[in-house]
Amino acid sequence: MKNLKKIITTLFAGALLTLGLTSCDSEKKADNVIKLGAAVSLTGKYSTNGEHTKNGYNFAADRINEMGGINVGGKKYKFEIVYYDDESNSKRAAQLVERLIKQDKVQFMLGPYSSGLTKAVAPVTEENKVPMVEANGASRSLFTKGYKYLFAVLSPANQYLEVAIDLAVEKNGGKPVNIAMAFEQDAFSQDVRLGILDAAKRTGSKIVIDDKLPKELNDMAATLVKVKQAKPDVLVVSGHSKGALTAIRQISEMKVDVPMLAMTHCDASKLAKQHGKKSEYALCAAQWHKSLTYKDKYFGDGLRYDKEFTAKYGYAPPYQAAESSAALLVYKDAFERAGSLDRQKVRDALATTEMQTFYGNIKFGSGGQNVAKPMVLFQVSCDGDNCQNKVVAPTKWASAKLVHPIPAWKDR
């Protein structure tokens, strides 16, 4: 026993020493590589989408590298991304971003997954004057702080389900509607809520239920009981993947009838596949859908992106992956226009971005948000047990007609 202790002690001390020393070395910069840093959630409650984000980043970086890399001032460069696991924890994310910038000496940053983590990370990149193109932090509060080094390719969170409210009012003959909503208590979901509040004010609609879901959401039966009582015109639920799955399960179990059900994270949680027919008629907010007709020369259009991503990673890309890929495309464009890798010049080039990608049009407003891309709404439509997501709004890109009101459970 004593010997075992000795062995363990020496091993431990040795490991400490070597690791402590080796972590001091910063990586030598390879000459024709642009180093990007990213702290993503590989573990913890956001691990599902953290993985989508990482795959999205990698897919695009690999594709750009394969297709000749980036041409900066006549010299050819390739992308290299350094990842850390922020464990879905904002404090950790902020620490890791600081580490990426100061110790690993990355030149530019890619954003983490979720608004909360992006909010924690933005002050760090801003302070260090490192441009960050982020693809998964949609909170409106990120764009009102006057950050000069933050650029978001996705549409702000408050836009997510505003379209749904407008649709509901339209179907109600232009009259205001009654809205019931339940949101998880994190930065993103609460921002979606703000968007609903704005839409309600705009259309004169009334909020009849305004519930918060606790973070460890296992059971929203209480809220649904209230919904059954209140009989609203629209039920809005946003609680990341877990929220979407729990909501559909319990709505179908409790046979809650609402004319319109609007949610987020349907595709990230593989809702249609997991719940099948139960998820039919749910309206989902999406930043992107494969049937949209945007194009670019790296991925072609959405359908091709979807096919190639599925072939490489084994599952259909949710919009979290698509927008992450778009971030790399934005960087490539900015580097080439700036003609240099100087952070200031790249930042200025980013600010004047105006391009189309398979993901959508990208143009940055004064706060860093993407002002050129609207949100889409799709509805889950089922043929027997085979369920697909079909875009129903905006009508310009609709591939199916909105089914409204949702038929009652007893008629399904």
Added chain:
Amino acid sequence: MKKDYLYLFVDFISKLTSKENKTYFFSGIILFLLLAPFIFSAYKVQLSFMLILILLAMTWDVQGGQMGYNTFGNILFFGVGMYLCASIQIGMFFPLAEWTESGGEKTFVHSTDQYFQGLFVGLIFAGLIPPIIAGLIGYGILGLRGHYFAICTLGLGIAAGELAGGIELIGAGQGMTTPPFPKGLGSLELRSQVFYFLCLALLVFTFITLRWLYSTRFGLVLNAIRDNEDKAEAMGIYTMRYKISGWMISAFFVGIAGGLVGNIVGYIEPIEVAFDGREMGVFMVLMTILGGKGTLWGPIIGATAFHIFKESFWSMFLGWQYVALGVLIIVIVIYFPEGIMGYLREKYPEKFGEAVDEKDRKAQVTLN
């Protein structure tokens, strides 16, 4: 005979820390810590966090190691200190409700004076209010024994985090951003430097206070409570007073530490930053156990070793870090429960063991 290298190393260290060389030893450490942010410029924030962790481990030890009350609840003071400091920093000059409204959409900018005034006052309150809370709830909570105490404090910590997540004024689930460091004040590094030195100052203050505390009768009473509380009471000591005072002292330092960390991180999230049960609650305990419960230097060594180990592994083991950490925890807990200091004490009792005063020994009455 084989040379006992460990003995030589330990001998060297103990010579360094002996009475004659003590001043050199301490001034050496202080000098190193003062210069560290300039030498290891890229690691400033990491070092600040390490100093805070050492502080947390040391203050935990007051309850856990010295007094025998394993608490998971010091995190309550940490979070309260954090929110208080930030709220005052903001609230002194701008309407707090508007700052946190809609997840922090409105921006107000502090002038340099405002920033530092706010920080100063904020930290003072972060140091004042948590001890008051400790004093108020101490009577009820510190009356619990053993694992009930641990679980009760754990419940407190979690409840506080959840509660903070529901209060709109401080941002609820969307969290609160602390005031940004005034721009144009100096180099980019200045902010990290300022906070590093604040953390260092706090840690030194804590160290001096605790070291003095353990050398007084107070320290002995704490140990007596740990060894056998009922006997201590039977001997006429009002244990409750000492228990509460000890908790209040810890609360003071932990509260200020919370205020500082809130500003370093820049974004306060109720459960992940302020009332972080895992990091603050469990790791604090582990660090102290690793280093050796109930000793002055144990928590310091433990926190330092743990932090370095953790930070190094995070980059090596992307995705596996918690597996490694889990294994480490199990190994520490099973094979090294007395920690590094404890191990050294057992091995070299002359160097590290309890020093028995010769006068006291002779004064002991021997019954023959």
Added chain:
Amino acid sequence: MDFLIFQSPYLLFQASMDGILLGILFALIAYGMALQWGVMNIINIAQGELVIMGGYIAYFMYTAGIHPAFGVIVSPIIMYFVGVGLYKLVINKVVDRDLFISILATFGISILTMQLMNFAFGADVVVAQSDFGTLMLFDNKVTLPVSKLFSAGVAIIFAIILVLYMKKSKLGRAIRATAQNARAAKILGVDTEKVYASTFGINAALCGVAGACVAITFTLHPYVGLPYTVRSFMIVIVAGLGNLPGVALSGMALGLFEEYADYLLGTEFRIASVFFLLVLILIYRRFKLARTREYLK
């Protein structure tokens, strides 16, 4: 405060049923926790992870085409061996030590398992479909998902089996003897090692059953084990150690309390209120005991 539930008896009934059914499921997990606490003086922080593991077993049965309800049979069998394995690897070195040490050691197991599950099972949030339908009462005013009724029913059945087993079987009696006085039991010829291993295995099996129920009633994800751990030891604390029938009652009571708190105070304070209740109960108990100590003085 929102007094909605008191406005209609149906609403009150619905809330109560939801609370009780939830509580019964948690009580099953709490049983396992109480068992190992009483017998081995161990608080298992990895309890929730064992539940999730059990849940994944049922999930994989579902993806393989077998109805996940059979998970309540298969899962405990597999989990029993997982439990015994864990015991022989780690727990047996922690058993005769400080309770606090067991908390830390099982915490280590917990974070380790979470990450291993993340690798093994992927990071998706998953559900298993039981297609059990819903019971509609009082003209659809009250809906009780059959999956929840099933979970409660299964929990009750297993609890009864457990109690009978403890009373009648040889191993059960050995376990109870060890719980009362380990040393005496050893002297009388009980193989305490085997008893401990079995107890931990039984605990894991109970978690497996609960996990299968969770798979068909809620959602599964490697990182959602903590709430189950926390609720189960709250129930044990409230019931008081050694009070096994009390576990069922306090489980239901806590479930009810949590559900009512959700309606009355709002969902955002649901968890905070349960913890505050725990703190209050502990403090109340402390003062009650102190009075007893006063008399001894």
